[in-house]
Amino acid sequence: MTGTERNLVEYACQDHIATITLNRPDKLNAFSDDMVAALAGALRRFDIDNDACVAIIHGAGRAFSSGADVRQRQLRRREEFEQHGGPQGWGTHAGDLLTRAVNWKPVIAAAHGYVMGLALGIVLECDLIVAASGTQFQVTETPRGLGGAKYWALLDFRGAAAFGTEMALTGRFFTAEEALANRVINRVAPEGQHVQVALELAQAVARNPPLSVRATIRSRRWYMEQLEREVAMQTAPLKLYLSEDFGEAARAFVEKRKPGPFKGR
Numbered sequence: 374m375t376g377t378e379r380n381l382v383e384y385a386c387q388d389h390i391a392t393i394t395l396n397r398p399d400k401l402n403a404f405s406d407d408m409v410a411a412l413a414g415a416l417r418r419f420d421i422d423n424d425a426c427v428a429i430i431h432g433a434g435r436a437f438s439s440g441a442d443v444r445q446r447q448l449r450r451r452e453e454f455e456q457h458g459g460p461q462g463w464g465t466h467a468g469d470l471l472t473r474a475v476n477w478k479p480v481i482a483a484a485h486g487y488v489m490g491l492a493l494g495i496v497l498e499c500d501l502i503v504a505a506s507g508t509q510f511q512v513t514e515t516p517r518g519l520g521g522a523k524y525w526a527l528l529d530f531r532g533a534a535a536f537g538t539e540m541a542l543t544g545r546f547f548t549a550e551e552a553l554a555n556r557v558i559n560r561v562a563p564e565g566q567h568v569q570v571a572l573e574l575a576q577a578v579a580r581n582p583p584l585s586v587r588a589t590i591r592s593r594r595w596y597m598e599q600l601e602r603e604v605a606m607q608t609a610p611l612k613l614y615l616s617e618d619f620g621e622a623a624r625a626f627v628e629k630r631k632p633g634p635f636k637g638r
Contacts, residue, residue, distance in 0.1 A: 382411040384418055390575045391425040392568075398434025403442040404491050409465040412495075413473070420474045426583050427575040430499065431483040431568050440490030440513050443626050451615065460519075460614050467491050468523070468605075471498045472598045477587040479578055483571035484549075485564075489513045497527040498597065500590055501574060502558040504549035505567035510557075515544030517626070518619035518635070520611070526604045530597055532556040 383394040393415045395402040402408075412430075419428045432438055441460065471480060482496040485505035490513035496502055504510075512521040521541035528537025536555035540547055552558045562570035578586060613619055618635045625632035 380411070381405075381408045382415045384415045386419075386422060386425045388576075389424060389426040389579050390572065391419045391422060391428040393419065393428055393430045395430070395432040395438055398432075400442065401436045401439035401487065402432045402434065402492070403439045404467065405442040406465040408442075409467050409470075413465075413470055416470055416480070417473070419480075420476050420478060426478060426579045426586070428478065428480045429483050429568065429571045429575055430480060430495070431571070432485065434486075436486030437482075437484040437488045437496070437508070438492030439487050440492050443623055455615070458609070467495060468498075468601060470495060472594060472601075474594070477591040477594065478583075479586060479590050481571045481575055481578075483562075483567045484508050484510075485567045487511075490517075493524060494527065497524065497531065497557075500593060501571075501578075502552075503560040503562055503567050503571040503574060504552060504558050505562050506549060506564050508549040508552075508567075509546045510540075510548070510552060511546045512541050512544050515541060516632075517622045518616055519613050520608060522604050522608050523601060526600050527597070528557060530600055 381395075381397055383392075383396050385392045385394075393412070395408070395412070397403065397405075397408060404412075416428070419425050479500045481501040481503065482499035483503050484496055485508050487509050488496050488504075489509075489511045493510055493512060496510075512524040514524065515521040521544065525537050525541035528534075528540060531537075533552075533555045536547075536551075536557070549558065549561045553561045560570055560574065617638050621635065622632045
């Protein structure tokens with residue numbers, strides 16, 4: 374069964390806890406425009422589902438997600454980048470996923486394998502984060518030429534100031550254990566048990582009065598969105614997606630070769 378023949382994102386709800394599954398395992402759940410739109414739909418369904426109080430997002434297969442589908446989102450023609458204002462397609466900006474909510478329900482990320490680039494942004498925007506032991510995170514935008522300012526801001530927002538600056542500037546992989554030690558995530562689960570640990574956390578949240586929980590989420594997301602918008606206002610005019618270095622990095626990735634030399638333009 375191919376990605377076009379199945380649901381790219383699956384939704385289920387039991388005992389007031391929704392489970393949202395990224396379901397493109399043959400591509401390590403890389404985010405195409407269609408998959409971003411599918412996740413937006415699933416999150417909207419959760420938001421208006423009267424039976425759902427908490428959601429868990431996780432990935433099928435070997436990874437939470439390897440990030441953006443480079444071939445589809447980062448090798449567009451220059452005219453498309455200019456029309457869309459970036460690598461994302463029209464209406465499929467991943468940064469809007471958790472800020473469109475109107476009912477302010479908590480979302481827990483249950484990560485494993487790889488969490489890279491765009492996927493890291495989604496995880497960091499979630500209200501609580503569980504990661505399986507050995508999970509690898511990366512700010513891929515830094516080595517790809519897009520800049521890691523958003524991720525620096527989100528890591529700082531979660532309380533990982535010095536660590537976040539290092540990850541945003543180096544673009545190196547960091548583990549779940551490092552993330553926990555630096556206050557980026559809430560729990561490290563034994564390998565293969567990340568969804569179960571996230572479920573236990575969700576059950577603890579769901580035992581509380583829903584409106585009380587949502588009042589906290591509303592405030593948290595308001596401050597998070599304000600921070601992200603300020604960063605976007607500073608970085609958007611740079612249009613790094615039109616730079617030669619970005620184009621070289623994207624082509625090198627799909628051609629499976631070392632990029633460069635980078636030219637600073």
